[in-house]
Amino acid sequence: MSVTHSVNTSWDPDENQLIQRARLLNSSPEVVYDELMAYGSFLSSGHMILNRFDKELEVKLAERNDPLINLGLAYNGVNHEVLRNLYAQAKSGSGDAAYNKALQVAVLSNKAAADMDISFAMLPAISKDEFWRIAKEGDEDELSALLRNPGARGVLKDIFNRNPPLDSLPDERWRQLVMYATSNPGLNYDDSNEHGPDLTAWDIQKGVLNVLRTAPVDSHWVWALHPLLMVLNPSNVSRLPSKDEAIKLIERWRNVKVSKMFGEDKNEDDEGYYTGARMSDEFSCLLAALFGRVFVNNKFENIGSKGHEDLVMRCAWYGSEKMKSEEVQAGIDKDGNVFAMTALLNDNILLDKGCRRILETTLSRPLAAMYKRRCEQMRLRYKWFDTSPVSEDFEEESVTDEISALADAASVKALATELAVLKTSLAAISRSIFWATLILGGLILYK
Template sequence: MDWDSTTPPAIIRARLKHAAPDTVYNALQAYGRYAHAKGLMLNADAKLEAMLEERREPLIDLGLAQNASDYELLSRLYGRARSGTGDAVHDEGMMIACLSNQVASAMLFTQRIAGIEDSELRRLALEGGNDQIKALMQNPAAGGVLRDVYARNEPFNDIPNDRWLLMVHMSAGNRRLNIDESSVDGPDLLGWDIHKGLSTLLRSAPETDGWVRALHYLLIGLAKDTVRTLGPGELEEILRKWAGVSIHPFGRTDGNEEGLYTTLSFVDEFRCLVAALYGRVLNGRTFDVQGGEAAEDVALRSAFYGNGKLSPDQINKGHERDGDAFVLAAMFNDGLLLDQKSRTLLEPMISGYLTHVYERRCEQLAKKWRWFKPAAVTDEMRTVQEMNSAEIGESTRPESSHFDKLVSEIASLRAEVQTKVSKPLQAIGTWTFGGLLVVLMVLIFRH
């Protein structure tokens, strides 16, 4: 249902004051969508929210937790649930609903979660359940949390590494990572800080298989124009840092696990992804493309594929040499995708899970460039997209929600398994569970 914006607010309040709780809950869902889309400061109804809180109906409280604009009301609802009402199921739902709220007015000023103090954010970081952490890290209205987790600012500055990793895992697919709120009034400073924190994370995160996976899931969904431009030497430093990590195949203590999208090792695929995203470096007042098509390191070739101006001959030679690794990197080359002829050459080279990444990238470009058409330009890709749409029962994919959901589910699945593995099982070997997760990820991506 849609929110009724034509009826006088006083009449709506009178109706909802006596309406059944399920009717009020549905109305609050529409109210939240309307307030968020139209501008909550002008369209929120504080009197309505206060009146509905007075009813003290559990279902209405849940609707308020998800959609109320008054941060003080949110604080009261969260506090009651945190203290415990005697209904553990309802209390958990209320806490997660508050953590998921995207319309509360305090978010405009704190960029955190409305009505929730830093001390509670710290408690959640240290001991919150997976569902709570996911609600927190997936909330696009809480960009300040992303910024502070990535940069390890207070109140997350000294949380244990396993909890830090969990929070980063759970942030994969958050829409705020690809939102640029810059306007005529000024740049999106929070967006800048989020991506500054992410680039810092690439240099500071522990060099383990868990971090490679978490960062891979996080980076694969990024829009190219939102990432922070690195300075001279930073990309090489990051690529060297992760080159030494080994991820072994399932059930083995040697060899290298294959990537999700290419036949490269998982680690090298991740390094290629980093290079494709961050391969244009600011050197003084000019931008320099790193690497080159003749570089020995496939990651440095990917830096060129993802950022250089590629001729048709270079596209063909790049694919001939590096196959899917070339395709993965080239899909983050906005200039290549915006050129119809280059895109026509690239599409027949795309297969497997890379088709989902390609669709996501085209939708990102369509949001930035109104003239760009995300629909396939070749018969080969049109056939693949029709098959993909048929598999998920959709003819369109608004705002790439399907891809975002896949990325988020994969990251959450791995994080959940990691946190539930008992110590005796951990002694058997992390790689065993890593292999199990690869199987689960393949199943997810096939759907």
């Protein structure tokens, strides 16, 4: 008789392994699925180093061949052989096509099994040829699952650096891969410490520079790379080795025409999302703020200055140099939202409560959302950093872009509904299989 008790909300690594196996092997598929979700969350949060996982349990659960349990294993398991078998099952083309697609996406989304530092050639559940197929012709579900999976961070360095065989992809397809990879949280992971640098993080940031240096200079790529620049943690970006290289990078994109995508006059320049300036200017200012500080002869130098006659060169200064409160106010008075956007990329300004207080009084709704994101990045680097507003007049609820928040909430609600329907359907399938097997067995015994 199967166990149908409610599952705990977290995985208990201290439960006796024999009891744990016996309990789960005799639990209903619904219970096993819920516990596997907790199991995957536990492992992907870094607990795998404690070796508190049970690969043999995963094998035994897979032997039950239950659709709901298989889905839970695909999304949360760490046994590479089990995952490869489930992926092969999903790609076999037999059975329910919708379920097979869900199983495939679950494996590609698995955060616990993938090694964050490996490249596509060593992904545990799929072969190099399968990665190449996904990169070349994979659909939206496949690309989103794999390229936004922080557990597959190593894939990002291959995409941004356009490592073979990705170098043979058309530019348009490469642009699509870059856009999906931009949403991967692993983009900003950097585990460098006293024991050594995080080489994967270095390779990813070098790859970002490679995209900026080699991607076609047109409006489509500006719209693709603008979100990438916005989500980068300024503390992690690669420093260029000379002022000439930094200026060359900025000038490469500076004169690109970004026409309006909508409206009657398609020849009119589109506006930037954060500043109201032309998109080409906003993009150039972002580049200057992120890459305008270079490392030359073992010291940092800036290509710009706060009093420079060129707005882009001023932004290079705004994005990295130490400033006093009165300098922040002067920058706001002179350059408005452009100053605020680039100043938010400056760790020195965010570490100064006086400067933060002045910034908070001038932030538009999009910039307020950016401010929240930047404060969260600062908290990751400085554990003592307080993300709470420092100004009494600043309303904390204003830091979320209302339109984006509503869209995200709707998407999450729709996804949750789909998962609930899928889980219910799979549970029904499991029960049908169970009763069919029981009846068939009874008929065999009767004969």
